[in-house]
Amino acid sequence: MNMTFAAPCIFGLEGICANELKFLGIQNVRAENGRVLFEGDWDTLAKANIRSRYAERIQILLAEFRATDFQTLFERVKAIEWERFIGMSDAFPVKGRCLSSQLMSVPDCQKIIKKAVVTRLSERYMLSWFEETGSARQIQFLILKDKVSILLDTSGAGLHKRGYRADSNDAPIKETLAAAMVELARVRPNHFVTDPMCGSGTLLIEAAMKAKNIAPGLKRYFACEKWSCVPKDVFARERELAQSQIRTDISFRASGSDIDASALETARHNAELAGVGDLIAFERRDIRDFQLSEGYQTVITNPPYGERLLDLRAAEELYKVMGEKFRREKGKSYTVITPDDDFEKLFGRKADKRRKLYNGTLKCQVYLFLS
Numbered sequence: 191m192n193m194t195f196a197a198p199c200i201f202g203l204e205g206i207c208a209n210e211l212k213f214l215g216i217q218n219v220r221a222e223n224g225r226v227l228f229e230g231d232w233d234t235l236a237k238a239n240i241r242s243r244y245a246e247r248i249q250i251l252l253a254e255f256r257a258t259d260f261q262t263l264f265e266r267v268k269a270i271e272w273e274r275f276i277g278m279s280d281a282f283p284v285k286g287r288c289l290s291s292q293l294m295s296v297p298d299c300q301k302i303i304k305k306a307v308v309t310r311l312s313e314r315y316m317l318s319w320f321e322e323t324g325s326a327r328q329i330q331f332l333i334l335k336d337k338v339s340i341l342l343d344t345s346g347a348g349l350h351k352r353g354y355r356a357d358s359n360d361a362p363i364k365e366t367l368a369a370a371m372v373e374l375a376r377v378r379p380n381h382f383v384t385d386p387m388c389g390s391g392t393l394l395i396e397a398a399m400k401a402k403n404i405a406p407g408l409k410r411y412f413a414c415e416k417w418s419c420v421p422k423d424v425f426a427r428e429r430e431l432a433q434s435q436i437r438t439d440i441s442f443r444a445s446g447s448d449i450d451a452s453a454l455e456t457a458r459h460n461a462e463l464a465g466v467g468d469l470i471a472f473e474r475r476d477i478r479d480f481q482l483s484e485g486y487q488t489v490i491t492n493p494p495y496g497e498r499l500l501d502l503r504a505a506e507e508l509y510k511v512m513g514e515k516f517r518r519e520k521g522k523s524y525t526v527i528t529p530d531d532d533f534e535k536l537f538g539r540k541a542d543k544r545r546k547l548y549n550g551t552l553k554c555q556v557y558l559f560l561s
């Protein structure tokens with residue numbers, strides 16, 4: 191069965207997300223604002239869920255149409271072949287968003303869509319009441335500038351939940367964003383990677399997982415694995431293949447340090463859970479005592495921003511320290527994310543590359559300093 195899928199992603203990461211899906215051999219990949227669309231079958235769906243490092247979730251795009259009134263919304267949703275995905279006893283909650291559209295009431299759109307699905311399924315199954323006691327099919331809708339997308343979520347928990355971060359410190363970076371920073375820093379399986387403000391270690395863990403080619407979704411489940419329409423073995427097959435492709439022949443090494451001893455405990459624990467504990471050494475150190483290593487070194491870090499952990503002035507003091515410590519030297523590169531527009535001034539150097547993106551709701555930039 192050929193389907194169209196949507197992979198919502200962090201704004202600013204559409205290109206990286208699309209390239210990854212293309213690299214996985216997926217067809218008709220096209221990047222849009224905040225999401226990537228692609229085509230495929232159930233195998234494609236399993237592959238994207240298990241292997242994408244940058245997508246927030248994978249949805250089946252069931253219909254796209256223009257609607258400015260409830261009647262059109264109802265008719266178009268009712269026309270979808272819901273019975274292909276939803277069985278008689280399955281649950282099918284509806285949620286979504288309306289942005290810059292004539293249909294702006296989320297609760298009303300939710301009700302209309304639910305009614306349309308119930309009407310369709312009542313006709314197909316000859317039922318007037320749905321118990322909804324079975325596994326869930328989360329219906330999602332997006333109405334953007336009067337264009338309606340009707341989607342079925344297949345992931346369940348967001349794909350940033352890899353299964354290794356049970357514990358978290360105060361301000362962990364989202365795994366999908368950490369993976370994107372690793373990609374922007376061009377980390378390779380023979381690199382030595384350092385994060386001198388590593389917190390719970392997310393950047394280093396994502397770097398090590400990528401170097402080892404550990405699929406990010408290998409250790410978790412996806413909502414659609416419970417669906418009767420999904421062939422039994424697709425996820426098992428993809429997991430087996432991904433497991434067999436883990437690399438053991440790499441010279442990748444990483445070191446993480448932080449001023450906070452409890453964050454380091456968490457980092458060690460998370461690295462073990464992620465299967466990369468042997469590749470990363472953690473130790474307690476103030477960035478003021480940071481020393482560059484001999485030879486090639488890729489530094490990636492997510493320093494405090496001021497809003498959340500320290501006051502802005504203290505954070506900015508740290509950016510000056512980083513500028514002194516992160517010297518321009520052959521073989522060294524530095525990748526830093528911060529929302530502070532004065533970062534380059536405080537750091538004392540103009541970045542060689544910059545990328546705008548969002549860290550949650552915070553507009554940030556990733557700054558790349560090359561040797």
Ligand SMILES: C[S@@+](CC[C@H](N)C(=O)[O-])C[C@H]1O[C@@H](n2cnc3c(N)ncnc32)[C@H](O)[C@@H]1O
Pocket residue numbers: 359361362363386387388389390391392393447448449450453475476477478492493494495499508
């Ligand atoms: C935004 S958090 C990093 C979060 C991390 N990327 C993660 O995923 O958990 C910033 C980190 O900087 C650390 N930090 C603050 N001041 C520091 C200093 N002077 N030296 C080293 N680390 C420091 C904090 O303890 C905190 O863990």
